[in-house]
Amino acid sequence: MAVEAIAVATTDLASIQASQMGMKAIGAGLAVGLTGVGTGVAEMGIGAAAVGAIAENKDFFGLGLLFTVIPETIVIFGLVVGLLLLF
């Protein structure tokens, strides 16, 4: 009886750990994926405007690139959260 109970307990523990790991993976995926979408949406408008400005004046390239990549911070945060969750 006792042996069986221990066996059941270990399998339970193993499955709980596995599902925890799975939840973490889902969380990490959501963190990176959703922040990626957020960054994309934010960069959409800026990028379009920057390309327009560069078409008018080529010297704007450096500044335009700078503006365009500002929202990238969001996805970096997502990435850091994801990595912290997984490791």
Place this chain on the structure above:
Amino acid sequence: MLKPKQMSRLLIAASRDQMGPVVAELYRHHLFHIEEYVEGGKEGYEGFKIGTPLSGASEASVDLLKIRAIENAVSIHGDDMDSAKTCSGSELRSRIERELPVLEQEVEELTQKRSKLDNKVKEFEQKITEITPFVSIPADLGMYRGYAGFTVYAGYVAQEVTLSVPNETHFSKGKEKNFTVIIAPNGQRNEVERALQEAAYQSVPIPDESGAPQARIDYYSGQITALTKEIAETNAKLDAVKAQHAGFLVACEEFLRTEVEQTEAPLRFATTKQTFVAEGWVPSDKVDAISESLVKVTGGKVFVTVLPTDIEHDAVPVEYNNPKFAQPAQMLMDIYSRPKYTEVDPTLMLAIVFPIFFGLIVGDVGYGLIFLVMCFGLQRMMKGEDGKMFLKVLRNASISSIIFGVLFNEFLGFELTQVVGWVLGLGGFPNLIHGYAGFIMPSRHLLIGATEAGGHGPAIPALMIMAIWIGVLHITLGRSLGMYNHAKQDHGHHRMLAVMANFGWLAVMWGILVAIWSNVVMPYMPNLTGLPVVAAGFNLGTFVGAALILVGVIFIARDSVLEVIELPTIISHVLSYARLVAVGLSSVAIAMVVNYMAIGMFISPGMKELSIVGIVMIVIGLVIFLFGHTLNIALGLLGGGLHSIRLHYVEFFTKFYKGGGIRYVPFGMKRRFTEE
């Protein structure tokens, strides 16, 4: 190094008859950045006027226009050609007089002929599209026209039309649209048109042709084929002209450009009836050479002097002053903005750090070698100045990728040591992945398709801490340079505040770090948790960190209160360097997935049994391998390059760099096709 070249303001004054020799001499030196004279306003220049071009300017301009027209017609670009100094100026001048009109006429005739032929082809193609719908109706095209009492309707309809009036109808069902031709008496026009409207009728013009539709189409197709052949012949003739005269044309263009630029130079000088004055900038170490040679060519009839420079108000042109290996990085600087004359020129730092970042991201011996081969391959195709610079930047970056590839122990996603062992016959084929570390750097190998026990996957914490350390140090360098720049450029009360604010940013960043170290133990970072506890359970380090943060915020606020809301950027900018790890890991992951799919899923099973299925599997595996790695190379180039340069532009330059300097454009030209 770290400073633009020192410039001196030169004033040249002489009588008007010396203008020719002075201009020619300045042009030859290719050092004098002319400051254009603007009429009115400038002190000491009352009564001066803008000069007029020297003789021969308009003739040279006209010839230059002709040459450029010919070059456009046969598409020759000087940038695409190897430089070859073939002829001298006088030789070219006589050849231009002799050959240019003939050549111009020839090219013009050929291009006109070509455009005529092109127009005809278009016309015939248009006719074919007009006739095509009628092919399905078995009637001569001539039968659609010339009725007094009948109207011909031709067009597309949604469904077949049945009319109550007497008529002749042809209907052909098409894939998308149905075509119909209806001939009905004029008297019942209203009725017919109503019926057609119900069937969503779209009229089609009736072609002005006679004969069977298919025969006409065949006729026009034949004509088009003949015309295309003729166009090809004309193009071949133009190509022959290009092949024969390309060298002459680019040499002419260069020669005439030098002529035009020299004859039009007086437009930028200040002149009176008898004299002219030219102001401009030359590198300080070249002042003596230029002055001496000007005195020499004019026989002493010139006045040359160095004017004092007012760094704050003068628009001093900026010329880079970098060691040779750092010069290609100037291209990356110019994309952002040229440094001001008074600020630190970060080209050298960019030239060193950019390849390191690129290498950290790509970090693969295989990809590095492929980039290097690409560089040498493209060197033959790219002949312009910018292209060469770009290739040199890429070359440095790929060498750095190879070095980091060795450190990361990576070769096209395999382990370098395994690949080397396999090549030398010491071990079997690289076993997919077991995640052993590199030599010095932490491992980036993932456990994709791992076949052996004992692999440990990537050392994420170590990699992240490494990236953060790089970020902290890079930003500290940037802020320190910011302090230096402000100390040098600003004046009065603001100067101290600006320097202190930059110090404040540094203090906040390091304060946060010290506070974290005092409370959390982290690998590869100082451990300050052991410091004596002072109060409320917090140790000394926490208080030191908090004090640093407080002092920093005060310093920042004293310069500009609004800046305080920017404080979170300290964290986001440092964390931004995590992309060095993230982009690199994604590149490794793609490489490993490709390897696993190609070898693990197709090639290895295929090798076991060399039947037809096996061979097909091996071929599919090879295709996946090539396609996947090509994609990854493109992504690596884009990711590695863009993210490395972005870390400079956004995280590094925003701390100290303003830019906006004037480009140093010396009067003259680097001759590529002509001799002096």
